[in-house]
Amino acid sequence: MSEIVDDIKFIDEEGKRIDGRRVDEMRPLKIEAGVLKRADGSAYLEWGDNKVMAAVYGPRECHPRHMQNPSRAIIQCRYNMMSFSVSDRKRPGPDRRSIEISKIISEALENVVFTENFPRTSIDVYIEVLQANAGTRVAGLTAASVALADAGIPMRDLVPAVAVGKADGHIILDLNGKEDNFGSADLPIAMIPRTGEVLLMQMDGHMTMEELDLALSYAKKACQEIYDIQRDALHRRYASQAGTEDDNDDDDDLPDEEA
Numbered sequence: 281m282s283e284i285v286d287d288i289k290f291i292d293e294e295g296k297r298i299d300g301r302r303v304d305e306m307r308p309l310k311i312e313a314g315v316l317k318r319a320d321g322s323a324y325l326e327w328g329d330n331k332v333m334a335a336v337y338g339p340r341e342c343h344p345r346h347m348q349n350p351s352r353a354i355i356q357c358r359y360n361m362m363s364f365s366v367s368d369r370k371r372p373g374p375d376r377r378s379i380e381i382s383k384i385i386s387e388a389l390e391n392v393v394f395t396e397n398f399p400r401t402s403i404d405v406y407i408e409v410l411q412a413n414a415g416t417r418v419a420g421l422t423a424a425s426v427a428l429a430d431a432g433i434p435m436r437d438l439v440p441a442v443a444v445g446k447a448d449g450h451i452i453l454d455l456n457g458k459e460d461n462f463g464s465a466d467l468p469i470a471m472i473p474r475t476g477e478v479l480l481m482q483m484d485g486h487m488t489m490e491e492l493d494l495a496l497s498y499a500k501k502a503c504q505e506i507y508d509i510q511r512d513a514l515h516r517r518y519a520s521q522a523g524t525e526d527d528n529d530d531d532d533d534l535p536d537e538e539a
């Protein structure tokens with residue numbers, strides 16, 4: 281059952297949040313690349329209490345054919361929340377929210393993938409939220425870009441993403457479930473740290489210009505941190521494939537001709 285909360289104190293006298301974090305502190309993030317044998321690329325991510333799997337197929341011939349673009353690939357993302365991922369059972373199947381999230385993630389990824397290299401094809405990205413606790417769209421996008429890189433799809437860069445928000449009048453980084461549900465603003469952002477380019481920005485609630493500046497500075501710093509974790513996941517994946525890690529037991533994951 282959902283909790284009914286009237287009066288939460290989001291920031292205590294010491295400036296700590298309900299889960300003990302500082303206002304500009306992210307929840308712990310772990311990413312693993314190349315976790316699914318049948319997908320062309322994949323990534324599994326745990327971010328606080330979020331657990332998200334991303335799988336990529338393609339580029340492959342686009343069906344139905346009327347959706348083909350003769351000059352580039354299209355990216356078709358499907359974001360899905362498992363029924364058991366949230367406290368009130370989620371009704372299976374697409375809804376307005378998941379259709380919106382699938383669309384914004386596809387658009388963010390279309391801006392980094394060299395889609396012009398693969399005319400008439402589709403790159404299919406499946407995001408499955410196994411456990412949710414706020415920030416699943418940014419977690420899904422973060423995992424999806426690692427899965428695309430794992431699939432060997434040429435991209436301008438990885439796409440780290442994070443949500444910044446507001447509660448008790450404070451700007452806070454990486455909202456947890458309570459802060460997302462009962463706080464006063466939620467601002468998911470995807471940003472390429474190398475260029476500062478923003479690929480996704482949504483806003484639920486209100487912020488002043490000064491608050492927005494602060495939120496963007498928190499997001500920029502966090503995106504650099506997330507980017508380093510994404511790169512590390514890919515390094516570990518390819519180090520183990522190349523057999524350069526001592527604990528390499530991963531040969532079964534390789535396609536036959538490479539194993």
Ligand code: UDP
Pocket residue numbers: 366367368370377412413414415416417418457460466468
């Ligand atoms: N949520 C839920 N049931 C739903 C949709 C969302 O319990 O059907 C929860 C879930 O924990 C999610 C959070 O509400 O992470 C915030 O949802 P929002 O739409 O803001 O997207 P997100 O923050 O996950 O990107």
